[in-house]
Each structure stands twice: as C-alpha cells, then as structure tokens.
Amino acid sequence: MKIHVLLADDHPALLAGIKHELESVPSIAIEGVARDSGQLVQLLTRAPCDVLVTDYAMPGGAHGDGITFISYLRRHYPDLKIVVFTTLDNPAIMQELSRLGVHSVLSKAQETNQLVSAIHAVYAGARYYPSELRGGASSGGPRTAAPRSGPDLTKRELEVVRLYVSGMSVNEIAAQLSRSKQTISSQKASAMRKLGIEREADLFRFAFETGITVTSDAGDGA
Numbered sequence: 183m184k185i186h187v188l189l190a191d192d193h194p195a196l197l198a199g200i201k202h203e204l205e206s207v208p209s210i211a212i213e214g215v216a217r218d219s220g221q222l223v224q225l226l227t228r229a230p231c232d233v234l235v236t237d238y239a240m241p242g243g244a245h246g247d248g249i250t251f252i253s254y255l256r257r258h259y260p261d262l263k264i265v266v267f268t269t270l271d272n273p274a275i276m277q278e279l280s281r282l283g284v285h286s287v288l289s290k291a292q293e294t295n296q297l298v299s300a301i302h303a304v305y306a307g308a309r310y311y312p313s314e315l316r317g318g319a320s321s322g323g324p325r326t327a328a329p330r331s332g333p334d335l336t337k338r339e340l341e342v343v344r345l346y347v348s349g350m351s352v353n354e355i356a357a358q359l360s361r362s363k364q365t366i367s368s369q370k371a372s373a374m375r376k377l378g379i380e381r382e383a384d385l386f387r388f389a390f391e392t393g394i395t396v397t398s399d400a401g402d403g404a
Contacts, residue, residue: 185209185305188225190216190236191267196290200235200267203294209349210301219243219251226259233301238268238275249278256282263304267297276311286310295348302349308386339373342366347389 187210191197197215204210213229216222220243222236234255240247245254255262265286266279279287285304288297292312303310335343345355356366379385 184211185301186211186213186230186232187301188212188214188216188222188229188231188234190218190222190234190240192217192237192240192242200294200297204298204301207298207349208354209351210298219245219247219254226262231262233263233265233305235265235267235297235301238266238270249275249282252279252282252284256284265297265300265304265310280311288312298349299347302347303386303389306382306386308384334376335373336369339369339376342369343373343385343389346370347386 187204189197189201189204189212191200194217197217201212201215205212213231214225216225218240222234222243223245225231226234238248238252240251243251245251252264252266255264264284265288266284267288267290269290271289276287286300286309288300288310289312296312300310341359342355345358346352350358352366352370353363355361356363359366374380374385377385377388379388
C-alpha cells in the first residue's frame with residue numbers, strides 16, 4: 183500500500199528536506215512538489231494524490247494562499263485529504279481551517295515523524311490536530327483527552343498500536359520487535375477488540391485523540 187502525497191511549500195530548502203525525509207518511508211510515495219498555489223493546482227490535475235501536505239502562507243501563486251487557497255481546494259477537490267504544515271499558531275486561523283474541513287494542522291516545529299503520523303492518520307480517515315494547536319479547533323474538530331492507554335491494554339498491545347499508527351506495517355513491526363507476524367496481528371486485533379474499535383480509521387483516531395503516539399517508547403520493554 184502506497185499513500186500518494188503531494189508537497190507544497192515556498193521555501194525550497196524546507197521542501198527538499200521534507201521530500202527527502204518522506205521518501206524514506208516505505209508506505210509513502212511523493213508524486214510531486216510545488217512552490218505556490220498555481221503549481222500545486224497544475225500538479226493536482228495530472229498527479230495521483232491521496233494526501234496533500236501544504237504550507238499555509240505561499241504568496242505569489244495564481245490561486246492565492248492562506249484561507250483563500252484552502253477554501254479553493256475544499257471546493258474543487260472535496261475528497262482531498264489536507265495536512266496544513268505551518269509556522270502559524272493563530273487560534274482564529276486554526277478554527278477556520280478546522281471549519282473548512284482541513285484534516286490536520288501541524289506545526290513546522292514538530293519532528294518529521296509527526297508529519298509521517300499525520301499523513302497516515304488522515305489517509306485512514308482520522309483528523310489530527312496536535313495538542314499545541316488543539317485550542318484553535320472548533321467543536322467539529324478532534325476532541326481533546328488526557329493521554330491514556332485505553333481499557334486494560336497490555337504493554338505489548340500498546341506498543342503494537344503505537345508502532346502501527348506511526349506508519350509501520352504488521353510485517354515491519356514483527357521484524358522490529360522480533361516477533362512473528364501472527365503474534366503482532368493477534369495483539370493488534372486484541373487491542374482493537376478491547377477498545378471496541380472495528381475500523382482502522384477509528385484506531386488512528388483513538389490513538390491521536392488520547393495521546394498514545396506522544397511517547398513513542400514502544401519496543402524498549404518486553
């Protein structure tokens with residue numbers, strides 16, 4: 183399974199750095215990069231795209247930037263999953279992005295693995311607003327909750343969930359933890375059953391909303 187991703191940012195060094203980091207993730211395929219809204223719209227007409235990672239402020243493009251451009255994307259590409267990758271932390275802007283249906287807003291101050299997690303989360307149907315930005319989310323956005331591991335999850339079930347929502351496949355988790363694929367599948371299924379979760383998207387949503395992915399120390403213990 184490959185998630186087809188387009189990247190848009192008006193800073194070439196940052197754009198190249200993000201592209202380089204994401205290209206190392208087996209489940210992500212970078213289908214193109216753009217420096218402004220005009221280039222991005224041209225890409226969207228010819229390149230496959232499951233998830234768009236775009237800067238908020240990209241002046242000079244044919245379709246503007248900021249809220250104007252995000253609104254344009256939501257009107258013309260309603261099924262497109264959008265991650266806004268930005269330095270802004272204005273609560274009013276966060277609330278408007280959430281209202282427009284943006285699936286994730288992520289600060290550029292976050293580590294790249296947070297971006298990888300956000301891409302997988304929104305692809306699976308979840309919405310991801312990290313705790314630093316949640317104050318700006320509307321009531322239709324993600325809920326906030328204190329970090330917890332869920333009802334009676336074992337340490338091994340918890341580490342499997344953490345690794346899975348970080349973007350690793352069952353086979354990759356099995357290799358990293360030196361367990362069989364069947365064992366990992368069983369522990370993942372057991373965790374979902376205990377949580378009352380049937381769909382993959384709901385597992386991602388639970389993990390991000392409850393903070394399971396915040397402390398990724400999985401694999402350090404038995």
